[in-house]
Amino acid sequence: MEEKKEKKCLKTATKIKIAILGMAATVLGFVLLINYYPDGKFEYSRTETITVTDGKADPAGFNDSLKIGRSGTYQLHVEWGDWQNYDPATQSGFITVFTLKNSEGLTLFETTGESLSADSIDYNLAEGSYSLEFKFLCSQEEFDKYCEEHQYKNDSEPADLFKNGSWERRFYVFAKDNNDKLGSTIAVCLGVLFGLFLVLLIVTLGTMGRKAGAPKYDERQIAEQGKSYKYGFFTALIICAMHLVFDIAGIDLHLEKSIMLLIIIEVPVAVAATHMILHDAYFQLNENRKFMTISLAIIGICNLFFAIKEIADGKFIVDGVVTFHGACNLIAALMLFYVIAILGIKAYLDKKEE
Amino acid sequence: MKNLRLKAARASFDMSQQELADKVGVSRQTINAIEKGDYNPTINLCIAICKELNKTLDEIFWEE
Numbered sequence: 001m002e003e004k005k006e007k008k009c010l011k012t013a014t015k016i017k018i019a020i021l022g023m024a025a026t027v028l029g030f031v032l033l034i035n036y037y038p039d040g041k042f043e044y045s046r047t048e049t050i051t052v053t054d055g056k057a058d059p060a061g062f063n064d065s066l067k068i069g070r071s072g073t074y075q076l077h078v079e080w081g082d083w084q085n086y087d088p089a090t091q092s093g094f095i096t097v098f099t100l101k102n103s104e105g106l107t108l109f110e111t112t113g114e115s116l117s118a119d120s121i122d123y124n125l126a127e128g129s130y131s132l133e134f135k136f137l138c139s140q141e142e143f144d145k146y147c148e149e150h151q152y153k154n155d156s157e158p159a160d161l162f163k164n165g166s167w168e169r170r171f172y173v174f175a176k177d178n179n180d181k182l183g184s185t186i187a188v189c190l191g192v193l194f195g196l197f198l199v200l201l202i203v204t205l206g207t208m209g210r211k212a213g214a215p216k217y218d219e220r221q222i223a224e225q226g227k228s229y230k231y232g233f234f235t236a237l238i239i240c241a242m243h244l245v246f247d248i249a250g251i252d253l254h255l256e257k258s259i260m261l262l263i264i265i266e267v268p269v270a271v272a273a274t275h276m277i278l279h280d281a282y283f284q285l286n287e288n289r290k291f292m293t294i295s296l297a298i299i300g301i302c303n304l305f306f307a308i309k310e311i312a313d314g315k316f317i318v319d320g321v322v323t324f325h326g327a328c329n330l331i332a333a334l335m336l337f338y339v340i341a342i343l344g345i346k347a348y349l350d351k352k353e354e
Numbered sequence: 355m356k357n358l359r360l361k362a363a364r365a366s367f368d369m370s371q372q373e374l375a376d377k378v379g380v381s382r383q384t385i386n387a388i389e390k391g392d393y394n395p396t397i398n399l400c401i402a403i404c405k406e407l408n409k410t411l412d413e414i415f416w417e418e
Contacts, residue, residue, distance in 0.1 A: 218380035218384050220380065220384040
């Protein structure tokens with residue numbers, strides 16, 4: 001008997017150790033990923049006041065560098081001036097020439113404009129430093145000369161563009177690795193692993209009093225769970241069918257595809273959980289319900305915190321579309337609070353029955 | 355149909371639903387469902403209950 005008891009304790013302790021070590025390992029993985037896996041996004045920003053007097057700019061231009069920390073396929077985005085609210089009256093009286101060169105002085109990307117936002121094609125950039133050159137053309141002659149040197153066809157005549165004055169401009173360059181999948185894939189895998197270890201820890205702590213080898217659910221609970229999964233399955237079918245109809249009818253739900261997939265997962269889970277809770281098939285035998293409910297509430301609050309943060313950061317809706325990163329925590333929080341509400345209703349019904 | 359014989363047998367041992375449930379390895383709600391007639395147990399659970407209550411299957415589960 002003593003031996004059996006010892007074995008049981010060891011088993012629970014081993015589970016807790018595995019869960020804690022697993023969580024610690026995934027956290028370590030995250031720290032290593034953040035510190036040693038270079039980000040696939042590189043930004044450069046500089047604000048300058050350019051004064052144009054009689055066709056001469058002060059400064060005439062400036063050079064800087066952009067450090068790419070990881071080789072990859074990059075798309076460059078450059079912008080300067082108030083390109084979103086283009087107004088000839090307030091625009092600068094010069095044309096900016098932007099050039100990106102590699103360490104050997106080879107021009108990779110070049111663009112010109114008075115006020116603009118431009119995206120490059122994809123470039124394979126190796127890890128290293130790249131030079132950014134900004135040059136200001138302040139007269140038609142200078143611009144024509146530049147076009148001639150670069151063999152550009154200059155058909156347009158920028159009337160009233162070049163003028164004297166002083167303008168403060170923010171020059172912004174953004175490089176993003178278009179194939180940056182590895183880092184996010186590792187991060188998602190680590191997140192899933194962390195979640196699994198967390199669930200293992202919570203379930204182990206919540207069922208500490210149970211004898212080793214004892215069944216988790218009784219036969220009635222298993223039968224009810226079968227019904228719950230059936231309802232969940234049909235709910236998933238209905239949502240998928242609705243999604244299909246919306247898709248064929250061309251009705252835009254303004255949701256990212258991944259959000260729709262999350263809804264297809266979460267709603268059937270909520271339906272199944274509701275049936276299980278109302279039929280006492282949700283918690284395992286001898287499971288500490290209070291502990292489990294509090295754990296769900298804590299996880300729900302954590303998700304709600306991140307959801308509020310994402311909404312405050314403006315990531316919830318981007319370009320009129322609800323994004324996965326902005327909404328996944330909110331959906332998870334709503335789901336968890338819904339489960340807690342159903343548990344409360346069930347507890348009330350049980351109390352009333354007694 | 356309510357299983358009043360199970361309830362009576364349990365009461366004769368001065369046993370609560372939870373105590374019987376713990377002895378046969380099911381949840382209290384399962385014993386409650388059997389007594390209320392909401393759930394038909396498997397033969398294995400019937401035998402386990404009968405053994406705990408020192409009754410035969412006929413005495414508790416046979417409908418006349």
